[in-house]
Amino acid sequence: MLFSLGDFSGLDHNHGGQYGAFEELIESFVRTLRDCKISPYVVLDGxxxxxDKKLETVTQRILRRIRKAHQAAVEGKNENILPPLTTMVFKQSLARLEVPVAQCFGEADQEIAALANKLGCPVLSDDSDFFIFDLSAGLLPIKHFSWTEVTQRGSQRYIPCRSYRTSSFSICFSISCKMLPTLAVLAGNDYVKLHRMGTPISWGEFTPAGSETWRSLEGLLCWLKDFQEPGDALQAAVGLMEGLSPQKKAEVLESLFQGMEEYRLPPSSLHVFFTKGTARLTRDVLDVLQMQRMSLSIHVEHKDTPSANLTSRPLRQVMYGLLLGGGSPLVVQERDRVGLQLTSTPVQPAALPERRQVLLEALKVDEASLNCLWDHLRLLVAVTCFWLQNAKPTPDEKLLKALLLGLNLRADRNICSRPKLDLMEAHAFNQWQACMKDAIQLNQLLGCPLAEPQLAGLYEGPVVHELVHRMKTTGRLKAILKSDSSSQRQYRTLLTAVHRIQSQRMSKKKDPGADPKSLRRQRPLDDLTVNLQQLFLHDDEAAAEVKSAITAQEDLLLVEHLSVPTRYRTKDRVNRSKNPELVRKQEARGWHIL
Known part of the structure; x- marks a missing residue:
């Protein structure tokens, strides 16, 4: 369902994702179901x-995505490469909408089919395996589930759709329902590739006489009509594979029987444990625990750029240390692209300090630097600072400002004109998303010591790219900020916080033994950014802008300055009143923050 909604949406995937619009799409979908008295249950793959019986299939899919992602970056066409935070947005949205969600440890198909039979409800999916399972209430293929075209009869609302049942299929093609798993393994599925086991079988020759074309699947269906038992059909199929030794035939037959087991439904376990909020561990975490392997996200970027995932590898190493033990002799094989190829790189888990400091040390920030921020902004600021320090090439100030400003303009779709994709800008923002994804997974693994941000409001790709474009072509963005004072204030708060942390890092490099608190006290209250140049502005509009910027900085430093004796503040006010022009010039130093 996740991929079907993503493909259906027509949203811009190439600029890093329109997560806010995707969240609205999920809300609309769930609301439509509930309006029609449908209660959804979502089961996710683990x-x-x-x-590793699907490793070959999975590898080929990743390679196709790598090629499509490069093509999307070069040609600008939408190749349906889902942005890296899509799954997290999907989970967060379902949790907020109180949709029951469960996540399996492995493939979910069998569990979904068993749960559907237990509840007596149909399965909504486009996965071809559900055409084989014997589902008591049938299958609703997503491509025929017209949820945007709701009809009404009296007081009841309906979603036009098509329902598939194995019994109808069996009647149509005159084969027994129990022969459908045999059809699946002989035709080839994710687990069994008969044409790669030996001499391929030309099923087309079994099509009825007079057929204009030889269609392989139709020929296989005609051939299966003569069999009532799966075992007999499999034995006969192996007999059609000429030139195989008896040992090879035995191996092929065993593989076919193993493939049949994928369609045997176990008793449902999910109906007992199906509760809200169970999908906490991501499939990446499960892969590290079970396989010591992780397949990383594919981003829309040029093949000649390094993978955006390299930037956040230090965060993943900390996660590996938590899962496998710091200093573990085990390594994790990271599957990621190099050029257009899929490679596997061994990565050593990081040795860990005390667990409560793991996240902050991984992100290379101290707790005091974040205490002056609202809870929901702390992880965002920490990740952004990590990105600035680790991204290659280092993001410039325009990219930082566009990113932070874009976080506050999610609802303003008028800003977005979808400029042509700038490959270097896309690579920079891809690295930020990779850092955010891995930081959130690490944060979840630690029990969320920092509040988890709502991702749908974090990043609106086309908006951020358009803001960079405007800064390059028209200069400042003050006209955009004028319309929303709260967004203006939060933007400046975020930018100031990031600059302060970056300044502290630079100071620490120069003086590693310095106390972080003393470093913060070295900055005057009115300084808004690192190395500000004094500007002289005299118009009322400039003064208003500066006042807003100063207010944001005062908010950040309020806690630190509460202990300043009153007599010093009184003295400062007296000095400021004696020379208002000097004060005006000092405050004006914050103007170029835009």
Whole structure:
């Protein structure tokens, strides 16, 4: 369902994602279901099957995504490469909407089918395996589920759709329902590739006489009509594979029987444990625990740029240390692209300090630097600072400002004109998303010591790219900020906080033994950014802008200055009143923050 909604949406995937619009799409979908008296239950896939029987299939899919992502970056076409935070937005949205969600440890198909039969409800999916499972209430293919075209009869609302049942299929093609798993393994599925096991079978020759074309699947269906038992059909199929040794035929037959087991439904376990909020561990975490392997996200970027995932590798190493033990002899194989190829790189888990400091030390920030921020902004600021320090090439000030300003302009879709994709800008923002994704997974693994931000409000890709474009072509963005004073204030608060942390890092490099608190006290209250140049402004509009910027800085430093004796503040007010022009010039130093 996640991929179907993402493909259906028509949203811009190439500029890093329109998460706010995607969240609205999920809300609309769930609201439509509930308006029609439908209660959805969502079951998600977990990690990779430990047997690796789908490894070849998964690898080929990743390679296709790598090629499509490069093509999307070069040509600008939408190749449906889902942005890296899409799954997290999906989970957060379902949790907020109180939709029951469960996540399996491995493939979810069998559990979904078993749960559907237990509840007596249909399955909504486009996965071809559900055409084989014997589902008591049938299958609703998503591509025929017209949820945007609701009809009404009396007081009841309906969603036009098509329902598929194995019994109808069996009647149509005159084969027994129990032969459908045999059809699946002989036709080839994610687990069994018969044409790669030996001499391929030309099923097309079994099509009825007079057929204009030889269609492989139709020929296989005609051939299966003569069998009533799956075992007999499999034995006969192996017999059609000429030139195989008896040992090879036995191996092929065993693989076919193993493939059949994928369609045997176990008793449902999910109906007992199906509660809200169970989908906490991501499939990445499960893969690290079970397989010591992680397949990283594919971003829309040029093949000649390094993978954006390299930037956040230090965060993943900390996560590996938590999962496998710091200093563990085990390594995690990271599957990521190099050029257009998929490679596997061994990565050593990091040795860890005390767990409560793990997240902050991984992000290279101290707790005091974040205490002056609202809870929901702390992880965002920490990740952004980590990105500035680790991204290659280092993001410039325009990219930082566009990113932070874009966080406050999610609802303003008029800003977005979808400029042509700038590959270097896209690479920089891809690295930020990779850092955010891995930081959130690490934060979840630690029990969320920092509040988890709502991702749908974090990043609106086309808006951020448009802001960079405007800064390059028209200069400042003050006209955009004028319309919303709260956004203006939060933007300046975020930018000031990031600059302060970056300034402290630079000071620490120059003087590693310095106390962080003393470093913060070295900055005058009115200084808004690092190395500000004094500007002289004299118009009322400039004064108003500066006042807003100063207010944001005062908010950040309020806690630190509460202990200043009153007599010093009184003296400061007296000095300021004696020379208002000097004060005006000092305050004007904050203007170029835009």
């Amino acid at each position: 990690g990779t099957d430990p047997s």
